[in-house]
Amino acid sequence: MTPPRAEAHDIAVELRGITKRFPGTLANDCVDLTVRRGEIHALMGENGAGKSTLMSVLYGMERADAGTVRIDGRDVGFSSPSDAMAAGLGMVHQSFKLFDSLTVAENVVYAAEPRRFGLVDRAAARRRVRELAEEHGLAVDPDARVGDLPVGLRQRVEILKLLHRGARTLVLDEPTAVLTPSEADALFAVLKSLAAEGRTVILVTHKLREVLEGSDRVTVLRDGRVVARLVTAETSADEIAAAMTGRAVELDRIHAAGTPGDVVLDVSGLGTSAVHDVGLTVHAGEIVGIAGVAGNGQSELIEALAGLRPVTAGHVTLQGHDITHASATERRLKGLAYVPEDRHAVGTAPAASVADNLAMGHHRTSLSHRGLLPPTAVRAHARRLVERFGIKVSTPEVPASALSGGNLQKLLIGRELAHDAPLLLVEQPTRGVDIGAIQNIHDQLLAYRDAGHAVLLVSAELSEIRGLADRVLVMYEGRITATYGKDEADERTLGLAMAGGDTGARAKAADRHDS
Amino acid sequence: MTPDLRNRTAGALRSPVTFSVLAGVLIGALFLVGTGADPITAYQAVLTGSLGADGIGSTLSTGTSVLGMALALAIPLRAGLINLGGDGQMVLGGITAAVTGLYSPLPAPLTVVLALLAGMAAGALYAALAALCENHLGVPLLVSSLLLSYPAVSLASYLARYPLKEPGSSLPQTRAMPEGVALPAFGDSTVTVGLLLVVLAAAAYWFTDRRTAFGYEIRMTGLNGRFAAYAGVERRGLTLKLMSISGALAGLVGAIGVLSFPYRFVDGSLTAPGYTWTGLTAALLAMAAPFGTVVSSFFFAVLQVGGLAMERTTEVPRELTQVLQAIVIVFLAARLRFPSRWFSRRKTEEAV
Numbered sequence: 001m002t003p004p005r006a007e008a009h010d011i012a013v014e015l016r017g018i019t020k021r022f023p024g025t026l027a028n029d030c031v032d033l034t035v036r037r038g039e040i041h042a043l044m045g046e047n048g049a050g051k052s053t054l055m056s057v058l059y060g061m062e063r064a065d066a067g068t069v070r071i072d073g074r075d076v077g078f079s080s081p082s083d084a085m086a087a088g089l090g091m092v093h094q095s096f097k098l099f100d101s102l103t104v105a106e107n108v109v110y111a112a113e114p115r116r117f118g119l120v121d122r123a124a125a126r127r128r129v130r131e132l133a134e135e136h137g138l139a140v141d142p143d144a145r146v147g148d149l150p151v152g153l154r155q156r157v158e159i160l161k162l163l164h165r166g167a168r169t170l171v172l173d174e175p176t177a178v179l180t181p182s183e184a185d186a187l188f189a190v191l192k193s194l195a196a197e198g199r200t201v202i203l204v205t206h207k208l209r210e211v212l213e214g215s216d217r218v219t220v221l222r223d224g225r226v227v228a229r230l231v232t233a234e235t236s237a238d239e240i241a242a243a244m245t246g247r248a249v250e251l252d253r254i255h256a257a258g259t260p261g262d263v264v265l266d267v268s269g270l271g272t273s274a275v276h277d278v279g280l281t282v283h284a285g286e287i288v289g290i291a292g293v294a295g296n297g298q299s300e301l302i303e304a305l306a307g308l309r310p311v312t313a314g315h316v317t318l319q320g321h322d323i324t325h326a327s328a329t330e331r332r333l334k335g336l337a338y339v340p341e342d343r344h345a346v347g348t349a350p351a352a353s354v355a356d357n358l359a360m361g362h363h364r365t366s367l368s369h370r371g372l373l374p375p376t377a378v379r380a381h382a383r384r385l386v387e388r389f390g391i392k393v394s395t396p397e398v399p400a401s402a403l404s405g406g407n408l409q410k411l412l413i414g415r416e417l418a419h420d421a422p423l424l425l426v427e428q429p430t431r432g433v434d435i436g437a438i439q440n441i442h443d444q445l446l447a448y449r450d451a452g453h454a455v456l457l458v459s460a461e462l463s464e465i466r467g468l469a470d471r472v473l474v475m476y477e478g479r480i481t482a483t484y485g486k487d488e489a490d491e492r493t494l495g496l497a498m499a500g501g502d503t504g505a506r507a508k509a510a511d512r513h514d515s
Numbered sequence: 516m517t518p519d520l521r522n523r524t525a526g527a528l529r530s531p532v533t534f535s536v537l538a539g540v541l542i543g544a545l546f547l548v549g550t551g552a553d554p555i556t557a558y559q560a561v562l563t564g565s566l567g568a569d570g571i572g573s574t575l576s577t578g579t580s581v582l583g584m585a586l587a588l589a590i591p592l593r594a595g596l597i598n599l600g601g602d603g604q605m606v607l608g609g610i611t612a613a614v615t616g617l618y619s620p621l622p623a624p625l626t627v628v629l630a631l632l633a634g635m636a637a638g639a640l641y642a643a644l645a646a647l648c649e650n651h652l653g654v655p656l657l658v659s660s661l662l663l664s665y666p667a668v669s670l671a672s673y674l675a676r677y678p679l680k681e682p683g684s685s686l687p688q689t690r691a692m693p694e695g696v697a698l699p700a701f702g703d704s705t706v707t708v709g710l711l712l713v714v715l716a717a718a719a720y721w722f723t724d725r726r727t728a729f730g731y732e733i734r735m736t737g738l739n740g741r742f743a744a745y746a747g748v749e750r751r752g753l754t755l756k757l758m759s760i761s762g763a764l765a766g767l768v769g770a771i772g773v774l775s776f777p778y779r780f781v782d783g784s785l786t787a788p789g790y791t792w793t794g795l796t797a798a799l800l801a802m803a804a805p806f807g808t809v810v811s812s813f814f815f816a817v818l819q820v821g822g823l824a825m826e827r828t829t830e831v832p833r834e835l836t837q838v839l840q841a842i843v844i845v846f847l848a849a850r851l852r853f854p855s856r857w858f859s860r861r862k863t864e865e866a867v
Contacts, residue, residue, distance in 0.1 A: 306745070307747075308744065308745060327747065327749065328744070328745070328746070328747040329747030329748075329749070331747075332746075332747055338745070340745060345739070345741055345742075346741050346742060346745050347742065347745065348739070348742060349735055349738035349739035349742045349743075350739070351738045351739070352734070352735060352738045352739075356731070356734070356735065359731065360735065360742070360743075360746045361746045361747070363728045363731050363732070364728050367728075368727075368728040371727055371728055371729060372726055372727055372728070373726060373727055373728040373730070373731050374726060375725065375726065
C-alpha cells in the first residue's frame with residue numbers, strides 16, 4: 001500500500017518506514033504515516049497495535065530501529081520531548097502532566113516563562129493565558145488552581161500549554177477517555193478551529209464515533225503495521241472496526257434483557273466520602289448499570305460495597321444479611337465478587353505470576369486445606385481458568401505484567417466469575433480493552449447474569465451500559481439522579497443526565513422504577 | 516544444559532544480586548590496590564580465614580546470629596514491612612533469657628527451653644508494640660520500630676550494669692548462667708544447637724512461604740498491598756502477626772547469644788557486631804526469599820569472620836569488608852543488572 005501523494009509543503013508530519021523492535025515483539029513494522037497540515041488525523045488501532053510506540057518515536061521518547069521522521073519537510077530525529085517541542089510538536093498525554101497545586105497560568109507558562117529582570121513575570125503570564133484562551137475559544141480562569149478544575153478544563157490547560165510554546169502540531173492521546181459527551185463535543189469544536197487556522201492534530205484513539213465525527217483522515221494500525229488509510233468522509237464505523245480487528249465485528253449491540261428474580265443486593269441511604277444517600281437494588285438475573293462521568297462517586301460507592309471504604313450512613317444487605325460494616329473477607333464469604341476499575345494497582349499484582357494472581361480469593365476457600373496451599377492446586381486452578389476464559393499466556397508461571405490489557409482483564413474477570421458469587425461488582429470492564437476482547441467479556445457477563453447472578457456494572461462507556469444493563473442508574477455528584485429502563489436509556493437522555501441536566505425526566509423515571 | 520536450566524542460569528547471572536556482589540568485590544579490589552595491598556592475597560585471607568579449618572566454626576556461630584536476624588527482618592520484608600527495631604528486640608530477648616536462666620527454679624535443661632521461649636516472647640511483645648503504634652496511632656512502622664529499639668537497649672544495659680551485675684567484675688556483664696544452663700555445643704566448637712534452631716526457622720519460613728495460604732497472603736501483600744487488601748487480606752492483623760514473628764526471632768537470637776559462650780549477658784556484645792544491620796543487608800540482598808536469605812546470610816558471615824582473619828594476616832583493616840557490604844547495598848538499591856544483550860549474544864555464539 002502506498003501512502004497518498006500530497007504536495008511536499010502540505011505535509012506537517014511524515015513518518016517513513018518506522019521500525020521498532022522490543023524484546024519478543026515487533027512493535028512497529030515499517031510504518032508510514034503522512035499527516036497533512038491543517039487536518040485532524042486519527043491514528044487508530046487496538047491495544048498493542050503499535051500506536052503508542054509510533055507516537056513515542058515521533059515525540060522523541062523512543063528511538064526507532066529504522067525509518068525517518070520529517071516535520072514540515074525537514075528530517076528530524078528527536079532524542080527527547082523537548083527537541084520535539086522546539087520543532088513545534090506537542091503532545092497531550094492520557095494522564096495529564098500538570099502541577100495540581102499551581103494556577104492555570106503557572107502551569108501554562110511552565111518551562112517557558114515570560115521573564116522580567118530574570119524573574120517570572122506573573123502579570124505577563126496571566127495576560128498571555130487570557131490571550132491564548134480568547135484566541136482559541138479555550139475559556140479558563142488563569143488564576144484557578146489546576147487541582148480544583150474538572151478534567152475537561154485540565155485538558156484545556158494542557159492544550160494551552162502547547163499553544164503557548166508555539167506547537168503547530170498537536171498529538172492527543174485518548175483525549176476523550178475522561179470527558180462527558182458534551183465536554184468531548186467542546187473539545188472537538190476546539191480541535192476543528194485549531195485545524196482551521198492551519199495547525200495539525202493527530203488523534204490517538206480507539207473510539208470510532210468521535211473519529212467519524214471529528215477527523216479528516218484515519219490511519220489504522222494492526223500488529224505494528226498500517227492496515228488501512230481511509231478518508232473519514234468515505235468510510236464507516238464497520239470498515240474501521242474490521243480493519244482494527246481483522247474481522248467483521250458487531251458494534252454497539254443491545255443485548256436481550258434478563259429475567260430478574262429475588263433481590264440480591266439492597267442498598268438504602270448509603271453514604272461514604274463523595275457518596276450521598278444512595279439507594280438501589282440489584283436482583284438475581286439482572287445487570288444494573290451505573291452510568292456517569294468518572295469522578296462522580298461511582299468508585300467510592302463500589303469500594304464501600306466491596307468493604308474497602310467505611311460506610312458512614314445507611315444500610316447494605318446482601319441476600320438478607322446485613323453487611324453494612326462487614327470486612328471485605330466477610331463480604332466475599334457471604335457471596336460477593338468484585339472486578340475493580342484499576343487492573344494494575346488493585347485487581348492484580350503485576351509482578352506475581354499469572355497462577356498466583358488467579359489464586360487470589362480462592363486461596364482460603366477452594367484451593368486450601370487446613371491452611372495449606374499446595375502449589376499443584378494453584379497451578380491446576382490456573383490452568384483451568386486459563387482454558388475456560390481463553391486467557392492467552394504461554395504458561396501460568398509468567399508474571400501477570402506480561403499480559404496485554406485485554407488478557408489481564410480476562411484473568412481478572414475469570415478469577416472473579418469463578419467464585420460463582422451471587423453478586424458481582426464490575427467496574428469499567430472493557431476500559432482499554434481491544435474490540436475483540438470486549439465482545440468476549442460482554443458475553444461472559446451476560447452468561448453470568450443468565451445463570452441467575454446479580455451484576456452491578458459501572459461504566460463510563462454509554463454503549464456498554466446500554467448494551468448490557470437491564471436498568472440504568474445515573475450518578476452525578478455522588479447521588480443517583482436518574483433511573484431508566486432498558487428501552488428508555490438512549491444516548492442523548494443518558495448524556496444529559498450524566499452532565500447533571502434534565503431534572504424533570506429524572507424524577508419521573510425514578511418514581512416509576514424505584515416503586 | 517536444558518534450555519530451561521540455561522535460561523534460569525542466565526537469569527540468575529543477570530540478576531542485580533550477582534551484579535551487586537561482583538561490583539562490590541571489584542570496587543573492593545580497587546580500594547585494596549589504592550591502599551597498596553594485594554587484592555588477591557587479601558581476598559584469599561578472607562576465604563581461608565572464614566572457611567578454613569580454623570575459621571569455619573567461627574563462621575557458623577556468627578552465621579547463626581546473622582541468619583537469625585536476617586530471617587527476623589526478611590519475614591516482614593516479604594510483605595513490604597521493614598522492622599528496624601531488631602537491636603532492641605534482640606537485646607530484650609537476651610536479657611530476658613538471662614534473667615530466666617539466673618532465677619528459674621526448674622532443672623537446667625528445662626531452664627534452657629524456658630529461657631529460649633521467654634526471650635522469644637519478650638522480643639515478640641516488643642515488636643508487636645511497634646506494630647500497634649502503626650496500626651492504631653499511625654506512627655510508621657519504620658519509625659516506631661527504630662525508636663522503640665533505643666529504650667530497650669538502654670534498659671538491658673542498666674540491668675546488666677546494676678541489678679544483675681556480676682559482683683567483683685569490672686565488666687558490664689551479668690552473673691554467669693548456673694551450671695548446665697547452656698545450649699549444647701558441637702564438639703568443643705562455639706557452634707551450638709542454636710544453629711539448628713535458626714536453620715529450622717528458615718525451613719519453617721520456606722514452607723510457609725511456598726505452601727501455605729498465609730505465606731501466599733504475605734507474598735501478595737509485599738508485591739501489591741492494595742491487591743491483597745482488595746481480596747480481603749487484613750493489613751493491620753498481618754502487620755501485627757509478622758512483627759510478632761519477627762520480634763520472636765530477634766529475641767531468639769538474643770537468647771541464643773546468652774545461652775552460648777560466655778554464658779551471660781554482656782552489655783553491648785549482642786549489638787556491637789551489627790547482626791541486625793548485616794541481617795537486614797542479607798534479607799535485602801535476597802529480596803526476602805527464604806532460601807536466598809540463608810545463602811546471603813552465610814555470605815555475610817564469611818565476610819565478617821574473614822575480614823578479621825584478613826586483618827590478622829595482612830595489613831588490610833577489616834573495615835574493608837564493611838566497605839564491601841556497603842557497596843553491595845548501594846548497587847542493590849540502584850537495582851542494576853547486566854544488560855540482557857551480553858547474555859543473548861553469548862547464547863547465540865554458543866548456538867553457532
